[in-house]
Amino acid sequence: MFRAAKALAHSPDPAERARAAVVDDAGSHTYAQLLADARRVRGALGSAGAGGASIAMLMPSSYEYVAVQWGIWAAGGAVVPLSPMHPARELEYFITNSDARRVICHPSLQASLRPVLARLAGSVELLSSDAAMGAAEPGCAEDAEVDEHQNALFIYTSGTTGKPKGVVHTHASIAAQVSSLHEAWGWSASDRLLHVLPLHHVHGIVVALCGALWAGATTEMLPKFDAGRVLSRVVDGAQDITILMGVPTMYTRLLQAIHEMPAARRQAAHDAIRRLRLTISGSAALPASVSRQWHEATGQTMLERYGMSEIGMALSNDAADPAARKIGAVGKPLPGVDVRLADADGADVSGQPGTPGMIQVRGPTVFREYYGLPEKTASEFTPDGWFITGDIGVCDEDGCFRIMGRQSVDIIKSGGFKLSALEIEWVLLEHPDVSDVAVVGIPSEEWGEAVAAAVVLRPGAALDVDELKPWCRQRMARYKVPKAFIAVDALPRNLMGKLDKKAVGALLGD
Known part of the structure; x- marks a missing residue:
């Protein structure tokens, strides 16, 4: 670095x-x-x-x-x-x-x-x-x-076991991630990044911050994301910002702010944002409607890419040619990264356009281990060394990938964060008036997925479920707190007692 x-x-x-x-x-x-x-x-x-x-x-x-x-x-x-x-x-x-x-x-x-x-x-x-x-x-x-192969960075991510896991990257894997993005995105010392992302995830740390500094570029850091301040800087400040990165929720809020502007101000925002070299969205799927609205409001064709804590970035749309980007797609493998799709039997179906498969990744960008969890680490790789992402994708005839969704319903992607439903459930079950709970992600244009909870209260409890929000804020990060609660008499379960989360989602308006 x-x-x-x-x-x-x-x-x-x-x-x-x-x-x-x-x-x-x-x-x-x-x-x-x-x-x-x-x-x-x-x-x-x-x-x-x-x-x-x-x-x-x-x-x-x-x-x-x-x-x-x-x-x-x-x-x-x-x-x-x-x-x-x-x-x-x-x-x-x-x-x-x-x-x-x-x-x-x-x-x-x-x-x-x-x-x-x-x-x-x-x-x-x-x-x-x-x-x-x-x-x-x-x-x-x-x-x-x-030593380039010694531990350099821990990124904590939630898995289906509920407990956050420490994803360990080495100096070599970070260097490989940044080098790959430099080649693909054309980073240079003349770039100026407006940095508005949290700095405890791979997106904010490696993709944005390390990406800029590795190139000798300038990083302009805001203390937190604020749509009004971002627009004020880009529209009214020196016209030197070249790159803006964000998660879908941020772009939704920027669009809301732009739409509320008077006509002349809205045109000024359009002209200023259109001058940027790249606007990049990641950490969650960008709804096609938001992508289209962004283009209409700013003249920018959003660059979507795909990655995760364990692998850095693996896929990206074309940075050099906006016309080659496909709405709803996350692009092709980045330099130095191998990506394949595997069906339920483990067979490679990457060469079969439209056939869904598990996204698997191999290359020098992949993490070393889940810290202190050798068995879990080993279980996430195929016998021939490919990392199993847990995401289902399809590849089209041009070799461009689209993400279909997570294999596990217990992973919720909300506002750029990957959350464990089980971890949130465990916290809610600590409340003395809660006897049972199920947490799911429900579709949201603003958040990608909004965290929602169905709660069974103990007999005689006088708790209003809305009171659970402030209670949760004292015990978990705000982005994990459910945005919607409903009280139910019982959670839907099958004859074996297994929770039916698809039915829970239907109760919550999925």
């Missing part, structure tokens, strides 16, 4: 040395400054990250996030990104599950972390990011020797 920064920091051209790496609410920060601050963090960590040891970080979306992330990598450590959106119980789980023994935290977020660390009874050390970045830069300007 330091290649572009080192080249720019030592360039004989003063303009190159002054190139902005990250712009945030605090100002503009050059690649030379980023490299220096990362080395200060490295010095503060000492040998704590040696050999790919796990180091957690809880930082806002800002320049400081990047400096801390790079500092952990410079020290040889593996980054475990935590999110301010995570409640205490999830922060504790990610820290302990990853075996992190140190957490670098921004001063503004330490209040939420201290009770967690107190429960861990001193086994995890807190290092304030301001202290780390304020340390003297080490006399040695050389970074730690890092």
Whole structure:
């Protein structure tokens, strides 16, 4: 990751040395400054990250996030990104599950972390990011020797077992992901990314942030997604943004804001967004209606792609030719990535247009392991080494893939997040008035899938199901909280007692 920064920091051209790496609410920060601050963090960590040891970080979306992330990598450590959106119980789980023994935290977020660390009874050390970045830069300007195959990044994702799993990427797999996207999407130092994505998922960290910095481009970071602020920056600010990435929910909200504008303002938004080089949607399927509305409102043909935490990006529509992009399709395999479809018997049906099959992926972008789960890791690969994504797809006569859906109904893709229905059910069952619950995803143009729950209350309970929303917000991230609840007398089950989630979805308006 330091290649572009080192080249720019030592360039004989003063303009190159002054190139902005990250712009945030605090100002503009050059690649030379980023490299220096990362080395200060490295010095503060000492040998704590040696050999790919796990180091957690809880930082806002800002320049400081990047400096801390790079500092952990410079020290040889593996980054475990935590999110301010995570409640205490999830922060504790990610820290302990990853075996992190140190957490670098921004001063503004330490209040939420201290009770967690107190429960861990001193086994995890807190290092304030301001202290780390304020340390003297080490006399040695050389970074730690890092084996490209050692742990570099943990991404926590939910699976059908309900418990989040730590997806471990190496420096080699991250480099392969970024290199593939650079070749496919034409990243260059002249690009300027408007970054509005969460920074604890592969989309925000690798696809967006690493993608820009690897190229020597500029990343302009907003603290969080805000449709009004995004449009104000793109329409009223300097006309230098070239790339916008988001999840379908974000584009839906941008469209809502554009449609509410007066006619002259709406035209100005159209003209400004049309000048962007790429608008990219991912992390969930983009409804065809939203894609068409986006084109009508902005003149932009959305670039859809497909990936997941375990594989980075695998498929993408054509970045160079908007006319070649197909609405509802996620494109063709990216450079260096092999993709095939397998039927129920394991036979390759990729060459049979229109025949659905399980999407399987192979190549250097694929993750190393689910941390601490060797049997689970092994079960997710075929005997000949292909990763089984759990997504069903079809390939057309042009070799372009479309996603048909998940194999498991217990995975919900909502607002760009992949959620475990079982994990949400387990939390709801902790409520003293809840005796049974089923969580499903129901179609939503705004969210892709909206989390919804059917709840059976205990006899005599006076609970209004709407009261469960604030109760849930205290125990899980807001994006996991069901957006709809219904109370039912009993959940639909078969004679063997197995829950019929298709019937549950029908109850909730699927």
